Amino acid sequence: xxxxxxxxxxxxxxxxxxxxxxxxxxxxxxxxxxxxxxxxxxxxxxxxxxxxxxxxxxxxxxxxxxxxxxxxxxxxxxxxxxxxxxxxxxxxxxxxxxxxxxxxxxxxxxxxxxxxxxxxxxxxxxxxxxxxxxxxxxxxxxxxxxxxxxxxxxxxxxxxxxxxxxxxxxxxxxxxxxxxxxxxxxxxxxxxxxxxxxxxxxxxxxxxxxxxxxxxxxxxxxxxxxxxxxxxxxxxxxxxxxxxxxxxxxxxxxxxxxxxxxxxxxxxxxxxxxxxxxxxxxxxxxxxxxxxxxxxxxxxxxxxxxxxxxxxxxxxxxxxxxxxxxxxxxxxxxxxxxxxxxxxxxxxxxx
Numbered sequence: 001x002x003x004x005x006x007x008x009x010x011x012x013x014x015x016x017x018x019x020x021x022x023x024x025x026x027x028x029x030x031x032x033x034x035x036x037x038x039x040x041x042x043x044x045x046x047x048x049x050x051x052x053x054x055x056x057x058x059x060x061x062x063x064x065x066x067x068x069x070x071x072x073x074x075x076x077x078x079x080x081x082x083x084x085x086x087x088x089x090x091x092x093x094x095x096x097x098x099x100x101x102x103x104x105x106x107x108x109x110x111x112x113x114x115x116x117x118x119x120x121x122x123x124x125x126x127x128x129x130x131x132x133x134x135x136x137x138x139x140x141x142x143x144x145x146x147x148x149x150x151x152x153x154x155x156x157x158x159x160x161x162x163x164x165x166x167x168x169x170x171x172x173x174x175x176x177x178x179x180x181x182x183x184x185x186x187x188x189x190x191x192x193x194x195x196x197x198x199x200x201x202x203x204x205x206x207x208x209x210x211x212x213x214x215x216x217x218x219x220x221x222x223x224x225x226x227x228x229x230x231x232x233x234x235x236x237x238x239x240x241x242x243x244x245x246x247x248x249x250x251x252x253x254x255x256x257x258x259x260x261x262x263x264x265x266x267x268x269x270x271x272x273x274x275x276x277x278x279x280x281x282x283x284x285x286x287x288x289x290x291x292x293x294x295x296x297x298x299x300x301x302x303x304x305x306x307x308x309x310x311x312x313x314x315x316x317x318x319x320x321x322x323x324x325x326x327x328x329x330x331x332x333x334x335x336x337x338x339x340x341x342x343x344x345x346x347x348x349x350x351x
Contacts, residue, residue, distance in 0.1 A: 004034050004068070011064040018053045023061065037072040039065040044079050051080035093200045093231070100206045101236040104213040105139075107350050110232060110241040110267070114254025116147075116223040119275040120244040122321055123311070124220035125153045126328035127242075130335075130342035131351050132175035133328070136215040139170065139177040141205055143232065144222040145198050146191050148182030155324020159183060168209045174329050179209050195227040202231055216351045224254075225261040233265040240270035240350055242308065247274055247295035255296075259303065270350060271306040272296050273341075276313035309341040 012023045023029055023043060032041040043058055045051035058078040065074035101108060111124040121144065128140040142150035151157060154173040160183055161169045170177040181191065181201055193201070211217065219238070222228055232238060241262045245255040255272070262269050274296035300307045317334050320327040328338040345351040 106215045110238045114258040129328040130338040139217040142180030151182040153321045271308040272300040277310040
């Protein structure tokens with residue numbers, strides 16, 4: 001059957017769809033069977049409109065199956081997915097200052113940074129996966145609306161369903177429920193929204209997503225101290241914020257501003273994470289401090305905050321994130337560092 005399937009798929013790849021691609025690259029072939037010279041399978045079009053255009057292709061697929069050695073009969077059925085209700089994102093916020101914190105959430109933790117490029121989203125993704133590996137029920141909200149990166153890092157590309165057009169079902173990866181604006185919009189298009197639309201999108205992704213009962217919801221905030229941070233802090237009341245910074249002075253300058261914002265908004269700061277703290281040479285084992293050494297620890301001590309973790313900069317973390325499988329899902333030294341961070345938060349009642 002495997003050889004037969006491979007040969008059939010090779011022939012179906014030559015049948016181009018009206019809007020590009022082919023039946024195999026677009027993953028439209030379902031329920032393929034071959035028995036006693038008879039071949040049957042289903043072509044599942046993405047919409048009824050597309051199905052109406054694909055009858056010639058269905059007939060061509062049937063002929064392609066009949067052309068295979070030993071095939072005496074072929075039956076190909078064309079069907080279509082029901083068009084899901086459309087949920088429009090980017091509306092202005094509703095409900096005044098009413099709470100948008102989802103019900104059933106144990107701890108809502110904001111992962112923040114003063115500036116971009118310090119690895120905040122990487123920390124958020126890996127922390128979520130590390131908590132899930134400890135048996136916790138975890139959600140991950142990508143609130144970096146202008147630069148969503150969680151779909152790539154968590155290996156997700158499908159669009160979340162909205163069965164009734166008002167509630168969104170989050171996707172799941174590595175044991176974590178995930179929601180991101182990047183799953184709802186064309187990834188090649190920029191999100192050109194003003195503050196009210198950003199706040200409306202955040203409200204929808206918090207209050208209109210079926211998160212269910214969670215021990216922790218990790219919110220990956222955009223860098224800085226803007227509208228999204230203000231809305232989350234005032235209307236969702238996070239249980240704590242985790243500040244991510246590299247050791248270099250320019251990153252710490254902005255990290256201080258982020259911490260001042262959370263203190264002003266009365267959001268507890270759980271501690272700081274020094275990311276890209278050191279690099280260990282894979283050949284000789286020498287430890288190099290590319291971005292400086294101890295800056296975040298010194299800053300945390302000066303503010304009376306704990307240093308929650310000092311995380312390395314390494315090639316595996318970057319490759320794992322690009323491949324859609326966060327390094328915390330494995331068993332490397334970096335994975336163990338994230339496991340220790342997760343266990344610490346659980347012990348302290350934040351996960």
